Every structure is written in C-alpha cells, then in structure tokens.
Amino acid sequence: MxxxxxxxxxxxxxxxxxxxxxxxxxxxxxxxxxxxxxxxxxxxxxxxxxxxxxxxxxxxxxxxxxxxxxxxxxxxxxxxxxxxxxxxxxxxxxxxxxxxxxxxxxxxxxxxxxxxxxxxxxxxxxxxxxxxxxxxxxxxxxxxxxxxxxxxxGLLVGPRDRARRLTRWLERIASHDAVAVPAELDQPIALVDVRDLAAWMVSAVERGLDGPFNATGPHGMTTLGGLLETCREVVTAAGGRAAVLVPVPEAELLAAEVTPWVDLPFWLPREVAGTAWQVGTDRVHAEGLVHRPLAESLADTWAWMRETGLGEDPSEADPVLMRLGRA
Ligand SMILES: NC(=O)c1ccc[n+]([C@@H]2O[C@H](COP(=O)([O-])OP(=O)(O)OC[C@H]3O[C@@H](n4cnc5c(N)ncnc54)[C@H](OP(=O)(O)O)[C@@H]3O)[C@@H](O)[C@H]2O)c1
Structure with a gap:
C-alpha cells in the first residue's frame, strides 16, 4: 500500500x-x-x-x-x-x-x-x-x-516522548537520592507504547477497519506505584542509582500548591483517579492491539533519553521535596 x-x-x-x-x-x-x-x-x-x-x-x-x-x-x-x-x-x-x-x-x-x-x-x-x-x-x-x-x-509512552511526563519521572528518579510521590500510589493507570499503537494502526488500515476505537492499555494494567517502581528498576538495570520514593499525602501536596499532573506527572486528585483510566478497550484488543511489557517501554525510553542527553534533572534535589521543605 x-x-x-x-x-x-x-x-x-x-x-x-x-x-x-x-x-x-x-x-x-x-x-x-x-x-x-x-x-x-x-x-x-x-x-x-x-x-x-x-x-x-x-x-x-x-x-x-x-x-x-x-x-x-x-x-x-x-x-x-x-x-x-x-x-x-x-x-x-x-x-x-x-x-x-x-x-x-x-x-x-x-x-x-x-x-x-x-x-x-x-x-x-x-x-x-x-x-x-x-x-x-x-x-x-x-x-x-x-x-x-x-x-x-489514551496516554502515549515510548522513545521520542518530549511531553515531559514519563521522562520527568525517569530523570528525577535517576538524579536524586529521594523523590516525592503521591501517597495514593494504588491509583490505576493505563498507557500505550506509540510503537504498539502505530503497528496496530498500520494493520487496521491494511484491513480497512472502520469506526471509533479506544486505544490505550487495558484497565488494571498497572498503578502509579507500579509505574514508578518500574522506572526505578529500569534506571538501576541501566547502571544508575534509583531514588527512594517518599510518599506524601494528597492534603500536604495540595496545601503546598503542588499541582496534580503538572508538578507530579500522572498524579490525579482522588475524585478523578479511581475512574479516569477505566476506559473500555475491548474493541481495540479484539482487533489485535498487542502491548509490549511496560518495562520494555520504559527501558527504551530511558535509553533514548540518555542518547539524547535528556536524562538529568538540573535541580540540586527533587524540586517537589524542596517545595515541601523536606529536602
Ligand atoms: N501524547 C499523548 O499522550 C496523546 C494522547 C492522546 C492523543 N494524542 C494525539 O496523538 C497524536 C500524536 O501526538 P504526538 O504528540 O505523538 O504528535 P507527533 O507525532 O509528535 O506530531 C507532530 C508531527 O506532526 C507534524 N505536524 C504538526 N502540525 C502540523 C501541520 N499543521 N501540518 C503538517 N504537519 C504537522 C509535525 O511536524 P512539523 O511540526 O515539522 O510540521 C510532526 O511530524 C496527536 O493527534 C495527539 O493529539 C496524544
């Protein structure tokens, strides 16, 4: 074609x-x-x-x-x-x-x-x-x-991601001894690697599929905590030293004007977090969207960041811990 x-x-x-x-x-x-x-x-x-x-x-x-x-x-x-x-x-x-x-x-x-x-x-x-x-x-x-x-x-991840969400977590975790994370680490999250989505779209146009498709990872694929732990594993496996995660209660973060999603990427406030990633994806999965392991997406993103010189947070300590007066 x-x-x-x-x-x-x-x-x-x-x-x-x-x-x-x-x-x-x-x-x-x-x-x-x-x-x-x-x-x-x-x-x-x-x-x-x-x-x-x-x-x-x-x-x-x-x-x-x-x-x-x-x-x-x-x-x-x-x-x-x-x-x-x-x-x-x-x-x-x-x-x-x-x-x-x-x-x-x-x-x-x-x-x-x-x-x-x-x-x-x-x-x-x-x-x-x-x-x-x-x-x-x-x-x-x-x-x-x-x-x-x-x-x-849905939420896209993978190499060449310049959106400063996942990449911000990887660079903070690799650069500091400790990083602030929301205490509500069990909030679900769903992501899709751009390479998996792209391969599916090519196959979908080959087959002449028609109609709308929700295209993200399945509900329950991981949690914010699971994602951040995988970031730590990826940084360590690549020879780096991974920060300790310091859980901070939502009320303390909000009182210090730490903005959900912006200052702590992927963190959603409690009233949204429970349902935001409950997105029905049966249709796209029935039509063949296949996901590589999350660890592979993160490892490839981290490798791309280091190749491109993006892997270091210039702040002397985690900026959110500093804002909270905890660094
Ligand atoms: N990132 C996410 O998590 C997410 C989530 C849901 C949906 N989406 C959607 O996914 C799509 C891809 O997002 P992405 O961030 O990965 O985009 P991307 O591939 O980085 O898109 C930018 C590309 O489009 C070209 N482009 C932009 N404006 C153009 C224009 N007016 N005319 C011609 N080419 C143009 C750019 O080249 P030039 O600038 O050189 O023209 C570049 O090749 C977007 O439609 C976005 O809304 C993204």
Missing amino acids: RIVALGGTGFLSSAVVEAAREVGHDVVVVSRGQHGAPPREDVTWLRADRADSDALAAALAGIEANAVIDSCGYSVGGARAAASALAGVPRYAYVSSISAYRDWPPGPIQDEDAPLFTPEDNPEDYGPMKAASERVLGGAVHAHGGNFLAVRA
Missing part, C-alpha cells in the same frame, strides 16, 4: 512511519519541517501545512494513496483542509483522543458509544476539537465511500 503519514517526524507519527516501512508499505510523509526530517530516508518527504488545503493538494498532486494515517490533528480547520485534500483516499485513520469524550475525566468510559463533545462545545478546546475533527473527517471520508478509523488514543 501507499500510506500518506500526516505528521511523520514527531513522537507517535515517527513510530507510524517506522511501522509502515517495517511491513513494506510505501510511505509519503507530510509535515512542515519544524520537527526536522522523518526517522528514516526510505520515505518520500513532502513539506506542507495540514491546515492549508491548497498547499496540501499541491504537495500531494499525482500521488495515488491507498491510506492516510493522520497523527497531527490539532485544529478543526486543519481537519477541514485535510478532508478537502484527502477524503477521497479509501482508508483514513485519524488519531483522536479519549479527551473527545464529554465525561472524561473523570470517566469511566464504558465503550466507544459514550457521549462525545458536541458542536455546541468550544472547538478551540482540545477535547471538543478532537470530537469535531472526527465529525468533519469521518463525514467526508464516508461521503466518498471510504473507511474512517477514529483512534481515540
């Missing part, structure tokens, strides 16, 4: 390019150039802005594509432009998000029939933008008789 990768030089989108090439597809990457070049040279790389339908059409003129994997949907205008240039391609996979669900967080999200944000919601906000983009692209692709896959992705 010839697959157009909208995006193809970033985190998930690079993994899409690798996965498609690994199974022998022709890949045409479309990006603006701000994230540099695609991860490999055996692809065609076209420069265009997804939000500019004329530029997109001009760049893609003469290219007969069998499928599109669109990993760079950040505006409804961009979805309209992509629809006008590419809705005639018979298979279109759009990376949406579980944020498209009106009730997430706190969830739970039973399955793909849970209500999405509607046209009345502000399309400038991330969740409503994803829901509106699904409507724009899905409507256009279906009007042309094609198959439209809405991939409602």
Whole structure:
C-alpha cells in the first residue's frame, strides 16, 4: 500500500512511519519541517501545512494513496483542509483522543458509544476539537465511500516522548537520592507504547477497519506505584542509582500548591483517579492491539533519553521535596 503519514517526524507519527516501512508499505510523509526530517530516508518527504488545503493538494498532486494515517490533528480547520485534500483516499485513520469524550475525566468510559463533545462545545478546546475533527473527517471520508478509523488514543509512552511526563519521572528518579510521590500510589493507570499503537494502526488500515476505537492499555494494567517502581528498576538495570520514593499525602501536596499532573506527572486528585483510566478497550484488543511489557517501554525510553542527553534533572534535589521543605 501507499500510506500518506500526516505528521511523520514527531513522537507517535515517527513510530507510524517506522511501522509502515517495517511491513513494506510505501510511505509519503507530510509535515512542515519544524520537527526536522522523518526517522528514516526510505520515505518520500513532502513539506506542507495540514491546515492549508491548497498547499496540501499541491504537495500531494499525482500521488495515488491507498491510506492516510493522520497523527497531527490539532485544529478543526486543519481537519477541514485535510478532508478537502484527502477524503477521497479509501482508508483514513485519524488519531483522536479519549479527551473527545464529554465525561472524561473523570470517566469511566464504558465503550466507544459514550457521549462525545458536541458542536455546541468550544472547538478551540482540545477535547471538543478532537470530537469535531472526527465529525468533519469521518463525514467526508464516508461521503466518498471510504473507511474512517477514529483512534481515540489514551496516554502515549515510548522513545521520542518530549511531553515531559514519563521522562520527568525517569530523570528525577535517576538524579536524586529521594523523590516525592503521591501517597495514593494504588491509583490505576493505563498507557500505550506509540510503537504498539502505530503497528496496530498500520494493520487496521491494511484491513480497512472502520469506526471509533479506544486505544490505550487495558484497565488494571498497572498503578502509579507500579509505574514508578518500574522506572526505578529500569534506571538501576541501566547502571544508575534509583531514588527512594517518599510518599506524601494528597492534603500536604495540595496545601503546598503542588499541582496534580503538572508538578507530579500522572498524579490525579482522588475524585478523578479511581475512574479516569477505566476506559473500555475491548474493541481495540479484539482487533489485535498487542502491548509490549511496560518495562520494555520504559527501558527504551530511558535509553533514548540518555542518547539524547535528556536524562538529568538540573535541580540540586527533587524540586517537589524542596517545595515541601523536606529536602
Ligand atoms: N501524547 C499523548 O499522550 C496523546 C494522547 C492522546 C492523543 N494524542 C494525539 O496523538 C497524536 C500524536 O501526538 P504526538 O504528540 O505523538 O504528535 P507527533 O507525532 O509528535 O506530531 C507532530 C508531527 O506532526 C507534524 N505536524 C504538526 N502540525 C502540523 C501541520 N499543521 N501540518 C503538517 N504537519 C504537522 C509535525 O511536524 P512539523 O511540526 O515539522 O510540521 C510532526 O511530524 C496527536 O493527534 C495527539 O493529539 C496524544
């Protein structure tokens, strides 16, 4: 197949390019150039802005594509432009998000029939933008008789992750003697490695799957505590010294204005934490999404961070313990 990768030089989108090439597809990457070049040279790389339908059409003129994997949907205008240039391609996979669900967080999200944000919601906000983009692209692709896959992705992990969530935990754990963690370490969390998700999306467009799919790890796959312990094991296995985890009660963290998710990545306040990662994923797992072990995702991320010089927290001690006056 010839697959157009909208995006193809970033985190998930690079993994899409690798996965498609690994199974022998022709890949045409479309990006603006701000994230540099695609991860490999055996692809065609076209420069265009997804939000500019004329530029997109001009760049893609003469290219007969069998499928599109669109990993760079950040505006409804961009979805309209992509629809006008590419809705005639018979298979279109759009990376949406579980944020498209009106009730997430706190969830739970039973399955793909849970209500999405509607046209009345502000399309400038991330969740409503994803829901509106699904409507724009899905409507256009279906009007042309094609198959439209809405991939409602959960939390992505893996090499090339520049989102400063998992990477922040790894660098803190590797850099300090002790790090503050929320005392509620039993809160569930579900994640998906971009390489597993990318391989699944390629296989899904090969099979012409249609409809929405929640795409994250299964509910109960791990907890925040399990994730942080695995970070410690990975750092130690790579020859480093892993910090002691210092559990701090939620009330003490909030009193010190330690912000959930931001200052302590992945930490959700108690009223959200119990249900946020209860997302029904039966459909995607029945259609073949397979997860590598979490330890492998974290070890590969840590190896990539050290190769890229990202593995050291410059603060002299854990910044959250310092803020709490405990360092
Ligand atoms: N990270 C998460 O945990 C998470 C969770 C749920 C859903 N998602 C969704 O997953 C998708 C992938 O996220 P990611 O962070 O991994 O993205 P990514 O692959 O790093 O996406 C950026 C890529 O898209 C290109 N791009 C961005 N804007 C573009 C534009 N206007 N025109 C053409 N190319 C453009 C970038 O290249 P240039 O900048 O050079 O153009 C780059 O190749 C996104 O749709 C995101 O909303 C992410």
